[in-house]
Amino acid sequence: MWRVTGPLCRASSRGRQRRLPWPSPARTREMASPCSLSSAAPSIRLSPAARSLFDEPLAIAVQGLGPRQPVTLRACLRDETGELFQACARYQAGHDGELDLARCPALPGGSFCGLEPMGLLWALQPQKPFWRLVKRDVQTPFVLELEVFDGHGDPPGRLLIQAQHERAFLRDGVHRVPVRNGRIRAMLFLPPGNGPFPGIIDLCGLGGGLLEYRACLLANYGFAVLSLAYYGYEDLPKQMKELHLEYFEEAINYMLQHTQVKGPGIGLLGISKGGELCISMASFLKGITATAVINGSVANVGAVLRYKDITIPPLGLSPERIKISKSGIADVVDALNNPLEGPDCQSFIPLEKAECRFLFIVGQDDHNWKSEFFAVEGSKRLQAHGKEKPEIVCYPGAGHYIEPPFFPMCEASTHLLVGKPVIWGGEPKAHCKAQIDAWQQIQGFFCKHLKGKPSGTSSKL
Incomplete structure (x- = not known):
């Protein structure tokens, strides 16, 4: 970002949104799947837990993974016309089986790489060409779905865990x-x-x-x-x-x-x-x-x-x-x-x-x-x-x-x-x-x- 007060030099998106059920905080924080790889079922930890304002940061972490386990995280959001936006990123859990997006960089091969705690949101892209994400009804939230898959395959491996989170405007x-x-x-x-x-x-x-x-x-x-x-x-x-x-x-x-x-x-x-x-x-x-x-x-x-x-x-x-x-x-x-x-x-x-x-x-x-x-x-x-x-x-x-x-x-x-x-x-x-x-x-x-x-x-x- 440049702040200037004088001359500058140039530097070298039909139908209504499907309303998903509002998850309780406990369900949002931890939605376990029987296909987990360890005795401790993986869980997704979000903060705020169930709902946040769209312009506020959202902390995302995954617990209960295997040591150094490779996983792919995917975010999905449908706009009010039903059009799908998606982003994905490849990660590797820590030695303790925990993955905190604020501390772990995304690996090459996904929608983004590097340390990007909010990358799964800002990197969302429409599956329909030339489509822009616009919010028409501010009285209802966007529903963000987060999924964790095993491995770095394309397509990704088994679904390990998923969670929903509401991104509100009002x-x-x-x-x-x-x-x-x-x-x-x-x-x-x-x-x-x-x-x-x-x-x-x-x-x-x-x-x-x-x-x-x-x-x-x-x-x-x-x-x-x-x-x-x-x-x-x-x-x-x-x-x-x-x-x-x-x-x-x-x-x-x-x-x-x-x-x-x-x-x-x-x-x-x-x-x-x-x-x-x-x-x-x-x-x-x-x-x-x-x-x-x-x-x-x-x-x-x-x-x-x-x-x-x-x-x-x-x-x-x-x-x-x-x-x-x-x-x-x-x-x-x-x-x-x-x-x-x-x-x-x-x-x-x-x-x-x-x-x-x-x-x-x-x-x-x-x-x-x-x-x-x-x-x-x-x-x-x-x-x-x-x-x-x-x-x-x-x-x-x-x-x-x-x-x-x-x-x-x-x-x-x-x-x-x-x-x-x-x-x-x-x-x-x-x-x-x-x-x-x-x-x-x-x-x-x-x-x-x-x-x-x-x-x-x-x-x-």
């Missing part, structure tokens, strides 16, 4: 409140306890609809978070042809007038197109104190943007610059035009008008667009107009979809505008570490500027 006491206020279509998450709480509006990317999982997880840390849909949801426009900032202004006013939201201003958080919209909101609308952008653009992309008598056209693109691999996957990183040249300058968002602080989270291997370039140019524009330097945190080896911790990296999936699979970039291990650190950076940024105090988190990269 912490006990957090209120999930549907919002149908005027034109606003959203979901508000309120922390437990007596407010008011620092308020944040969270915007997803180009896929549209209403994705609640990031807002839900963030609310677990004491923020009132509004997950705001802006097209492709209920009675909102079906397609993103034209966007009006008055809609987003209505959402800001809703938050500022809410009795459980602490003023005088709120925060904005967005990824990709959502991040770009956050920049536009901060540039034209009042009541915004802090804006965090994850791999966003400082130029308007994909649709006409309007506010009162102001119109910002979408940035032009050149389809001939899209590269198509032999497998049919597109690389679109060079497709957009330069917003600093010619008529495309009209698409540059006037972020120098903003009266808030900015945080740019940048994946330096983002293949959706040139996020690092956008962050640098945004910083230059702000400083040229006497504004504070934004915080820019860059992550070598991180791709476009920088999600909350332990979401597996999406290497490629279908792009709505391109109409075919595109590569998003990233290297799984580096991307995972970036997600952990970025989550802390985002919380710290909002704690500082909305709460007026440090978050208590620190960078781990």
